[in-house]
Amino acid sequence: MISDRVAKGLLPIAVVMLTFSACTTAEPEAPALAAGAPDWWCDQLPREANIEFERVDVETDWFQVHRLGDGVFSLNEPNQFQEVISYLVVGEERALLFDTGLGMSPIRTVVEQLTSLPIVVLNSHTHFDHIGGNAEFDHILAFDSAYTRANQRGFPHQELAGEVAPEAFCNGAPDGLDTGSFHTRPWSPSGTVRDGDTLDLGGRVLKVLHVPGHTPDSLALIDRQNRLLWTGDTYYDATIWIYVPETDLDAYERSLDRLAALAPSVKRLLPAHNTVSADPANLVEASRAIRQVRSGEVSGEEQSNHRVVFRFQNFSFLTSRPLLEGKKGDPSAGGSGLTTWP
Numbered sequence: 052m053i054s055d056r057v058a059k060g061l062l063p064i065a066v067v068m069l070t071f072s073a074c075t076t077a078e079p080e081a082p083a084l085a086a087g088a089p090d091w092w093c094d095q096l097p098r099e100a101n102i103e104f105e106r107v108d109v110e111t112d113w114f115q116v117h118r119l120g121d122g123v124f125s126l127n128e129p130n131q132f133q134e135v136i137s138y139l140v141v142g143e144e145r146a147l148l149f150d151t152g153l154g155m156s157p158i159r160t161v162v163e164q165l166t167s168l169p170i171v172v173l174n175s176h177t178h179f180d181h182i183g184g185n186a187e188f189d190h191i192l193a194f195d196s197a198y199t200r201a202n203q204r205g206f207p208h209q210e211l212a213g214e215v216a217p218e219a220f221c222n223g224a225p226d227g228l229d230t231g232s233f234h235t236r237p238w239s240p241s242g243t244v245r246d247g248d249t250l251d252l253g254g255r256v257l258k259v260l261h262v263p264g265h266t267p268d269s270l271a272l273i274d275r276q277n278r279l280l281w282t283g284d285t286y287y288d289a290t291i292w293i294y295v296p297e298t299d300l301d302a303y304e305r306s307l308d309r310l311a312a313l314a315p316s317v318k319r320l321l322p323a324h325n326t327v328s329a330d331p332a333n334l335v336e337a338s339r340a341i342r343q344v345r346s347g348e349v350s351g352e353e354q355s356n357h358r359v360v361f362r363f364q365n366f367s368f369l370t371s372r373p374l375l376e377g378k379k380g381d382p383s384a385g386g387s388g389l390t391t392w393p
């Protein structure tokens with residue numbers, strides 16, 4: 052069954068859809084929302100793929116931390132509907148924090164309970180839900196692009212208000228969060244990375260792969276020694292969002308091909324949403340599926356705001372008509388990941 056990452060940031064739209072097409076809505080969880088229940092994805096928590104990993108007891112009422120082995124921890128935020136996941140990769144001399152989450156609850160105090168080593172931050176890409184805690188850190192590596200630079204300004208409350216609406220949470224907002232003013236803070240990188248760069252954490256080396264498509268600055272990480280591949284938002288076992296103007300489907304298809312070619316050499320994918328582990332074989336399926344979507348071989352379900360969803364066995368693609376018709380947005384303006392086509 053597809054474990055849906057729900058229509059993030061667009062909960063009110065889901066309500067509208069339900070009002071007008073209650074019998075045909077594609078989202079099985081939607082009726083609960085229409086009935087006023089905020090738990091249409093909460094019922095699926097904790098996700099099965101996550102409970103097989105050891106929970107780490109940390110002082111936080113927001114993050115759920117799992118020890119994945121090989122010196123890797125996942126920091127999940129399951130009680131906000133993005134179900135975003137950041138990862139801490141610990142070497143002998145330093146630790147890499149791959150993404151800093153929603154920024155709705157401090158992440159640095161959690162990370163410092165897991166390691167006393169110096170921390171370097173790198174983002175899988177600069178959509179709002181992956182850079183939320185960047186401003187808490189001094190050492191941030193960033194991909195060097197106009198899109199990334201534009202996103203360093205932070206995202207204002209008006210863009211993120213839907214992300215902190217009551218129905219965006221399972222058990223309410225995190226303690227101390229002012230939902231009336233929530234925004235992400237500006238941040239600045241202390242260095243840049245390029246495709247093929249290696250990050251030596253002492254005793255382990257991660258290689259940076261530039262995999263544009265979902266955004267112009269999307270990165271994957273591979274740990275060849277431990278056979279781990281972090282896929283960011285390029286692949287996860289849920290509804291993959293590839294509909295915003297900064298998404299480039301040509302680039303996305305190439306990037307999926309590149310990652311699919313690595314699938315036989317890794318034992319596990321570590322995606323940025325929903326589950327901390329996914330089968331590498333799903334990448335091969337996804338690279339085939341995106342071609343079927345773009346060639347018109349498979350048909351999707353039209354949704355509001357020009358969006359179209361295409362469902363496959365282990366994942367779905369949520370894309371948009373303008374992108375399928377070959378339109379390109381202007382990535383130099385940045386993008387939170389929540390923009391819609393006019």
Ligand SMILES: [Zn+2]
Nearest residue numbers: 176178284388
């Ligand atoms: Zn994203």
